Amino acid sequence: MYRFLLTPRWLALHVVVLLVIPAFLLLGQWQFGRFEERSASSDQVTTNLAAPPVPVRELTSPGGTVSPRDRHRAVTAAGTYDTGASLLVRRRTQDRMVGFYVLTPLTLADGTGVLVNRGWIKAGATADSVPPVPPPPSGEVNVTGRLRLSETEESSGIRDRAGLPAGQVLLIDTAAIGRRLPYRLLGGYVELTEESPAAASAPAPVPAPDVGGGGGLNLAYSVQWWLFIGIAVGGWAMLIRREAADRRAAAASASPTGPDPGLDPGSGPGHPDPAPDPGSVSERSPVR
Template sequence: MYRFLLTPRWIALHVVVLLVIPAFVFLGQWQFGRFEERSANSDRVTANLAAPAVPVESLAGQEIDQDDRYRTVTATGAYDPAHGLLVRRRPQEGRPGYFVLTPLTLADGRAVLVNRGWVKAGATADTPPEVPPPPTGQVNITGRLRLSETEESSGLRDRPGLPAGQVLLINSDAIGQRLPYRLLDGYVELTGQRPETDPAPAPVPAPDVGSGGGLNLAYGVQWWLFIGVAIGGWLLLIRREAADRRAAAAGDVAAEETAPTG
């Protein structure tokens, strides 16, 4: 009765099922891995945001460690508006605009890039935005420590030929080549300063920690449920085919028994 399982049509179905099952296993494992990765990242960022503030020199003196992203840092110095920059393609709340990037020179002669906030774009593409000036003299700032941006981390493609004073990526290595002093690694996303200024660029929102990869967990469970659907569907088709063949065989026997004899 089950010899039909060795026909070419059914062998092709067996192959498809045998290929689909490990594929679904792999996709489920990949989603679970992403869940663990994002959950760990969410926990780390949340802890860094809640950690006590430390001087920026203690974390950004050399290359910033990945685990120090979004740590709250402090710095004291004077802004250098002459070397300020605008960072292009930075929409906020659905509106096009720029980040205002200004170096803060420190007592030891080094400087750190400070993202002072967001300003809306001008009326046209050629109209420069209105940028509130930074405070003069010595200031004390507090902010979130960020890694330098790259094309891979930001999803933006850097390109030459931008208007003077504008960049696409906040990269301390690239920007530092144009400055007369040494920059600390990364940059600071401003959350507070003394003295305050009014008007001032709009604050950059805090990072969205999110659900820690909850969607990835749901997708992983979904892929593994598909394994059960594939196996259940395969067995159901086999049972249905076998039942149809038994019914057809029983019909043939009944026809032979009721057929008139010679």
């Protein structure tokens, strides 16, 4: 009954199902791996945001890099803003509007510096117009902020290019910006959350990162791929059962189920002649 499973059409279906199962399994595992990675990163960022601030020199050094595990860690620094080296970072969105980050180096007592993202300002009326930028506090300033990694094209998804207006950049690339300055910069940069003394007017603070998701969408995708395996196997089994049932029904309808329709059921061997109907035979009078 199940020899039809060895026909070319069914063999092709078996191959498709056998290829789909491992493919869906690997896709589910990949999404689950992304979920675990993002959950771990979210937990690390949450811990860093809640940790007490430490001096920035404890987590980075001149010409060095920031470890990913120290991302968003609260740090402190004291120094003087180098207003002449301020930069505007283009194409930064906040509150659903495009604008600039205001990036100003803070020179430290040991002669090094650290980049400080002082906040966000709305873009001007045209792409080339420069909006007014609130100046930083003068003199020595104590800043507190979140430590961030230096940006690259790969990490930010922003493609750098030349020919920008003077004083503007697309990436907060500490190494590239440091080559323009007469002092060495610490690796990474600080996203300002508080400064003392405070400026009379300041750019809008950059919001803290949203760590609520934790890769939940990746978990849903992984479960979805694994459910597709059950759907594929269940559909394959259902098609086999339906084909077998159809073949059984066809075989049953093709086999004889009763006597030959051309044969009189009341005649033939083993059947006595029927008795005559008494009402149909005329009585004959005796012959005299």
